[in-house]
Amino acid sequence: MNLTSVPITYTSGEQIEVYRFSVPVTIGVPLLAIFFQAFVPRRLPFFSIFDFPLLVTIFFAMARRNPITGLLTGAAIGLVQDMLGPYPIGIYGIAKTVVGYGASSLGSKLDVENAGARLLVTLGFYLVHQAVFFTVARGMVNLNMNWSWSHDLLAGVANAMVGTVLYFALDRFKQRA
Amino acid sequence: METVLGRYRNLIVLVGVLFLQVLGLAVQVKRIGDAQNTRLIRVWAVDAVTPLERVFIRVQNGAADLWHNYFYLRGVRAENRELKQQIEKMRLEQVRLNEDAEQAHRLQSLLAFKEQYIAKTVAAQVIGSCASDLSRCVYIDKGSNDEIKPDMAVITVNGIVGKILKVYDSSSQVLMINDQSSGVGVLLEKSRLQGVLRGTGNGELMLERVMSDESVSPGENVVSSGGDQIFPKGLPAGTVTSVKPGREMFLSIKVKPAADLNRVEEVLVVTERQEREPAVEETGVRVRAADILAKRLPSVPDKPPSPAPVKAGTGSGTAAPNAAANPKAQSTSTAVAKTGASGKPAVAPIQSPSMPTDGFPVKTNAEASATPLADTTSASKPTPSASEPSPAMKAATPPANPAPANTTDEPH
Numbered sequence: 001m002n003l004t005s006v007p008i009t010y011t012s013g014e015q016i017e018v019y020r021f022s023v024p025v026t027i028g029v030p031l032l033a034i035f036f037q038a039f040v041p042r043r044l045p046f047f048s049i050f051d052f053p054l055l056v057t058i059f060f061a062m063a064r065r066n067p068i069t070g071l072l073t074g075a076a077i078g079l080v081q082d083m084l085g086p087y088p089i090g091i092y093g094i095a096k097t098v099v100g101y102g103a104s105s106l107g108s109k110l111d112v113e114n115a116g117a118r119l120l121v122t123l124g125f126y127l128v129h130q131a132v133f134f135t136v137a138r139g140m141v142n143l144n145m146n147w148s149w150s151h152d153l154l155a156g157v158a159n160a161m162v163g164t165v166l167y168f169a170l171d172r173f174k175q176r177a
Numbered sequence: 178m179e180t181v182l183g184r185y186r187n188l189i190v191l192v193g194v195l196f197l198q199v200l201g202l203a204v205q206v207k208r209i210g211d212a213q214n215t216r217l218i219r220v221w222a223v224d225a226v227t228p229l230e231r232v233f234i235r236v237q238n239g240a241a242d243l244w245h246n247y248f249y250l251r252g253v254r255a256e257n258r259e260l261k262q263q264i265e266k267m268r269l270e271q272v273r274l275n276e277d278a279e280q281a282h283r284l285q286s287l288l289a290f291k292e293q294y295i296a297k298t299v300a301a302q303v304i305g306s307c308a309s310d311l312s313r314c315v316y317i318d319k320g321s322n323d324e325i326k327p328d329m330a331v332i333t334v335n336g337i338v339g340k341i342l343k344v345y346d347s348s349s350q351v352l353m354i355n356d357q358s359s360g361v362g363v364l365l366e367k368s369r370l371q372g373v374l375r376g377t378g379n380g381e382l383m384l385e386r387v388m389s390d391e392s393v394s395p396g397e398n399v400v401s402s403g404g405d406q407i408f409p410k411g412l413p414a415g416t417v418t419s420v421k422p423g424r425e426m427f428l429s430i431k432v433k434p435a436a437d438l439n440r441v442e443e444v445l446v447v448t449e450r451q452e453r454e455p456a457v458e459e460t461g462v463r464v465r466a467a468d469i470l471a472k473r474l475p476s477v478p479d480k481p482p483s484p485a486p487v488k489a490g491t492g493s494g495t496a497a498p499n500a501a502a503n504p505k506a507q508s509t510s511t512a513v514a515k516t517g518a519s520g521k522p523a524v525a526p527i528q529s530p531s532m533p534t535d536g537f538p539v540k541t542n543a544e545a546s547a548t549p550l551a552d553t554t555s556a557s558k559p560t561p562s563a564s565e566p567s568p569a570m571k572a573a574t575p576p577a578n579p580a581p582a583n584t585t586d587e588p589h
Contacts, residue, residue, distance in 0.1 A: 034226070034308055035226060035229060035230070037308040037309075038226060038230070038305040038306050038307065038308035038316075039230055039233065039305050039306075041306055042303060042305060042306050042315065042440075042442075045439040045440065048310050049310070051310075053308075067187035067190075067191070068186070068187055068190045071187075071190065071191050071194055072194065075194050075198065079198075080222060081308050081309065082309075083219050083221075083222030083223070084222060084223070084226065084305075084307050084308045084309070085307040085308065085309045085311070085312045085314065086307060086312050086314050086342055086343070086350060086352055086356070086358070087309075087311065087312055088202050088205035088206055089201065089202070089205060089219075090198040090199070090201050090202035090205070091202070091311070092309070093198045094195055094198045094199065094202070097191070097194055097195055097198065098191075098195070101187070101191045105187070133311075136202070137311060140199070140202055140203070140206060141202070141206055142206075143311070143357060143358075143378070144357045144377065144378050145311070145357075145378040146378050146379070148379075151379075
């Protein structure tokens with residue numbers, strides 16, 4: 001069987017593909033996501049419910065399927081996001097490191113190429129991200145935060161839906177390793 | 178050993194990266210109180226992002242200006258007409274308010290009140306946020322190049338927005354009042370109760386430190402108290418939306434911010450404040466509070482001069498004009514006016530010139546000017562208005578004939 005004839009989005013569990021991305025995409029897409037996160041909610045406050053840097057972290061981690069690359073990507077994106085805020089650097093960094101590691105580990109074991117799997121994985125990792133973030137922000141930095149299941153579930157579903165669409169758009173930048 | 182490292186390589190790297198970040202975070206948390214210590218890494222991040230945001234803002238504003246100023250001019254003529262009418266109404270209102278303000282300033286100056294004035298502001302544009310749902314902060318396009326410094330107040334015409342947290346060359350980070358690490362000294366406009374306005378984790382504003390036995394009603398305005406040394410006193414901060422019993426002995430008061438913090442686009446940074454006593458009048462003449470009070474009190478119309486003037490210092494109300502003209506005599510006459518020469522109350526003898534026919538006791542201008550002012554001036558250091566008569570008083574009190582002088586007030 002010729003591997004090059006297998007469609008990218010229908011990779012089976014036995015034939016899990018590893019992808020790589022060009023340097024401009026590797027740097028540009030996360031920066032664009034962070035910029036989007038900083039810029040758009042000022043004009044459209046509803047958009048603050050979305051976490052575009054997180055979605056990009058999950059996408060890159062799942063596509064590369066390498067835990068080390070995934071956690072480093074998550075750490076880098078999270079730290080840059082932290083740098084723009086007034087609080088100590090590392091809160092988002094730690095949360096996204098965990099998500100990057102988890103998503104890439106999951107991606108190397110399961111087929112996460114179809115829409116349903118992506119929706120569930122994104123919802124799950126959004127909640128993981130929020131849980132780690134909440135723990136660090138409250139436990140270490142002593143920020144006054146309240147956990148709201150309703151808000152986080154709603155935000156998780158919203159992010160999962162947007163993420164699913166976003167992943168298919170970003171699939172175009174994939175290159176077979 | 179190699180096998181173990183190879184087998185758990187991913188996990189080891191994860192733990193290592195997390196450990197480094199936790200360590201870094203711990204170091205920062207220890208230094209969180211030092212607001213001036215801005216890390217270079219933050220400066221780099223901000224410098225990398227803000228130019229891009231600035232370009233976007235300019236393009237967006239340019240397009241919007243082009244559309245609104247050159248193409249979309251429908252209804253402008255009618256709007257202009259309405260605005261002109263509105264200006265006329267507001268001018269009339271302004272005249273009235275100016276008069277009230279002048280009076281308030283005069284009274285404040287008599288009490289040696291010092292006010293804080295916003296002397297200089299710098300207009301700035303919001304160019305981005307902190308890319309986090311956790312923190313409520315924004316970036317503005319003015320920095321140390323524009324004399325912006327940390328802890329300067331950031332306001333809009335609607336109310337207070339926040340304070341400058343970090344300053345970079347051409348941009349600054351503004352911590353908004355609804356951030357959970359923010360705190361603003363405020364007071365309730367009607368009840369004058371003081372409290373602290375704090376943000377919550379979900380971006381709401383809560384008024385803290387108001388005792389549960391106080392009465393606070395929804396709809397009451399909250400203004401800055403000036404106690405935090407950041408916001409000048411009297412700026413609108415918000416409106417009370419709900420009041421509930423809180424923890425311990427305090428009320429839980431939710432406040433809606435006066436400025437729309439989610440959509441704020443242009444702000445003013447208060448770069449200079451002045452503390453000075455309020456100007457009294459353009460001429461610089463100080464009018465005594467007692468004079469103002471006396472003008473407001475009811476009085477009787479002029480009467481023809483009395484053939485038998487009453488001598489000063491006899492316990493009658495006619496002593497006051499002399500007292501106003503002569504500070505020494507004033508203090509003496511005040512003492513007399515208070516107790517009376519024969520130990521009787523001073524109000525009683527004031528009958529012949531100023532008592533109406535129905536016998537209702539009326540305070541005259543001179544009486545009113547003598548009593549309260551003498552109390553203050555004798556107890557504290559003499560002010561110019563106390564040591565010598567003001568021109569207004571001189572004009573109101575003919576020096577030669579003291580008897581009818583205290584009845585010269587125009588009826589109000």
